[in-house]
Amino acid sequence: MSEKIIGITVKKKENFSEWFTQVVTKAGLADQRYNVQGFIVHMPWAMRIIREIYRLFEQELERTGHEPVLFPLVIPEENFEKEKEHVEGFKPEVFWVTEAGDDKLERRLALRPTSETAFYQMYALWITSWRDLPLKLYQSVSVYRYEKTTRPFIRGREFLWIEAHDAFATHRQALRQVREDMENSRKVIWEQLGIPFLFLKRPPWDKFKGAEDTYAADTLMPDGRVLQISSTHDLGQRFAKAFGITFMDKNGKERYVWQTCYGPGVWRILAALVAIHGDDKGLVLPFRVAPVQVVIIPIYYDEEEKKLVMRKCRRFYLKLKRRNIRVLVDTRDKTPGWKFNDWELKGVPIRLEIGRREVEQGFVTIFRRDLKKREKVPDDEVVDRIYELAEEILDNLKNRAKKFFEENIVSASSKKELVKAIKEGKIVKISFCGREECAEDMREATNGAKVRGTSLDFEEGDYGKCVWCGQPARYLVYVAKAY
RNA sequence: GGGGCCGUAGUCUAGCUUGGUAGGAUGCCUGGCUCGGGCCCAGGUGAACCCGGGUUCAAAUCCCGGCGGCCCCA
Numbered sequence: 001m002s003e004k005i006i007g008i009t010v011k012k013k014e015n016f017s018e019w020f021t022q023v024v025t026k027a028g029l030a031d032q033r034y035n036v037q038g039f040i041v042h043m044p045w046a047m048r049i050i051r052e053i054y055r056l057f058e059q060e061l062e063r064t065g066h067e068p069v070l071f072p073l074v075i076p077e078e079n080f081e082k083e084k085e086h087v088e089g090f091k092p093e094v095f096w097v098t099e100a101g102d103d104k105l106e107r108r109l110a111l112r113p114t115s116e117t118a119f120y121q122m123y124a125l126w127i128t129s130w131r132d133l134p135l136k137l138y139q140s141v142s143v144y145r146y147e148k149t150t151r152p153f154i155r156g157r158e159f160l161w162i163e164a165h166d167a168f169a170t171h172r173q174a175l176r177q178v179r180e181d182m183e184n185s186r187k188v189i190w191e192q193l194g195i196p197f198l199f200l201k202r203p204p205w206d207k208f209k210g211a212e213d214t215y216a217a218d219t220l221m222p223d224g225r226v227l228q229i230s231s232t233h234d235l236g237q238r239f240a241k242a243f244g245i246t247f248m249d250k251n252g253k254e255r256y257v258w259q260t261c262y263g264p265g266v267w268r269i270l271a272a273l274v275a276i277h278g279d280d281k282g283l284v285l286p287f288r289v290a291p292v293q294v295v296i297i298p299i300y301y302d303e304e305e306k307k308l309v310m311r312k313c314r315r316f317y318l319k320l321k322r323r324n325i326r327v328l329v330d331t332r333d334k335t336p337g338w339k340f341n342d343w344e345l346k347g348v349p350i351r352l353e354i355g356r357r358e359v360e361q362g363f364v365t366i367f368r369r370d371l372k373k374r375e376k377v378p379d380d381e382v383v384d385r386i387y388e389l390a391e392e393i394l395d396n397l398k399n400r401a402k403k404f405f406e407e408n409i410v411s412a413s414s415k416k417e418l419v420k421a422i423k424e425g426k427i428v429k430i431s432f433c434g435r436e437e438c439a440e441d442m443r444e445a446t447n448g449a450k451v452r453g454t455s456l457d458f459e460e461g462d463y464g465k466c467v468w469c470g471q472p473a474r475y476l477v478y479v480a481k482a483y
Numbered sequence: 484g485g486g487g488c489c490g491u492a493g494u495c496u497a498g499c500u501u502g503g504u505a506g507g508a509u510g511c512c513u514g515g516c517u518c519g520g521g522c523c524c525a526g527g528u529g530a531a532c533c534c535g536g537g538u539u540c541a542a543a544u545c546c547c548g549g550c551g552g553c554c555c556c557a
Binding site for chain 2: 007015017032033035037148297300301305334336337340342344345353356357365444447
């Protein structure tokens with residue numbers, strides 16, 4: 001009865017926006033009541049997941065030769081102005097610090113919207129010889145952008161990400177880095193978190209401002225809109241020239257470095273994790289990033305039974321703890337039914353139910369969150385089964401997500417087909433002329449569908465006629481509505 | 484950026500049209516309960532109604548401004 005007002009009250013498929021808002025609030029991810037638009041309080045359950053996501057990326061970055069740094073939050077205006085296209089692109093979104101105490105500051109300080117202009121003036125000081133290259137540094141920080149419409153974890157005025165800034169002696173090495181960044185994203189976002197995505201080369205008008213080329217990962221949200229969750233940019237030598245980042249090569253010749261930057265959007269990856277794996281009961285977390293991986297629910301009716309049951313609970317708690325599994329015995333004074341619902345809302349992947357029956361008959365009831373199924377497992381097989389389940393759950397989530405993703409990528413060979421598919425929330429592959437005006441016209445006529453770019457292995461050529469305007473098509477592109 | 488809805492205990496909400504002692508549910512605290520799917524029973528607790536100004540004998544209610552949130556569309 002009262003379930004209606006306590007749990008998630010809408011279905012993910014029927015009203016995704018509302019469902020997402022409710023999950024964010026009710027699963028204890030964020031409290032949006034902090035009274036500045038676009039700035040949210042990150043609650044413990046979210047921070048624990050975010051920390052795990054960070055750990056996965058940082059591990060991967062460090063494995064491939066990056067080191068951690070922390071640059072200042074503020075960037076003086078003169079740095080910020082150095083790369084023309086970059087400043088034009090970001091200026092409308094910058095928060096400025098203009099006063100301190102009673103003084104008006106002589107020069108305004110930008111709150112970093114991204115840190116190229118902070119990093120690269122230092123790179124100019126640090127890099128002098130070919131021996132200093134490559135230089136690969138990253139930071140895990142929040143950045144600030146004055147966005148008009150905000151949504152928790154999807155678009156904020158303050159959000160969390162990682163930014164890696166790399167400098168190389170040659171363009172070839174820089175391009176290899178772009179590949180490495182994509183591989184990093186694949187390993188973490190797809191393999192470990194089970195979020196499928198397309199890596200696309202963005203059209204020229206949708207590049208990162210200040211980059212030669214932008215490559216970005218787009219995943220698909222349940223409402224049919226794509227979400228960019230990570231991007232990597234070939235910066236060429238633009239910033240090197242703007243900031244004077246040069247090195248002496250082996251022949252004693254002064255050269256500009258070639259740069260890349262990489263930004264996995266940790267905030268948005270959490271949003272995708274919530275949106276893609278979650279169901280009508282709430283979150284569904286992969287074992288790897290779950291703050292609590294196994295929750296043990298004791299079930300008893302009186303003090304004597306409690307003693308028996310708790311002894312077994314503690315035994316399994318210690319057993320799992322020793323294996324570094326994040327485990328918790330829920331001793332709260334609530335009914336088991338209440339606890340079941342609570343942990344399902346929070347997405348805990350595995351639950352052990354231990355009551356009189358389990359104690360007397362030497363088994364444990366294991367419930368898996370992703371399929372909402374129970375199984376009885378003999379005591380001495382429980383630990384092994386948990387390890388198996390951790391993998392099975394991830395595989396299942398991956399398969400489910402992949403199926404949804406692939407079913408929603410379609411081709412269209414006519415304007416009509418394209419419009420229809422977009423309306424149905426698909427990612428649509430079409431032949432395309434490559435003109436910005438055509439893309440713009442398409443966007444207006446379809447209520448916002450955008451050309452997201454070409455696949456990485458794509459080669460320019462003759463692809464018949466542009467599905468939208470009928471002119472000769474030089475490209476195959478993916479089109480979708482986006483966040 | 485455009486349109487709509489909204490702000491009343493921790494949470495959800497009634498009251499606002501027609502100004503006059505703010506009501507319920509849930510939560511929280513006590514106690515009880517075979518407590519295995521958001522139980523159940525009894526008692527208790529909790530709100531100067533988002534902020535600022537105005538009209539009035541009197542404002543949650545009417546007027547103006549601000550802040551914040553949500554939904555739909557771009």
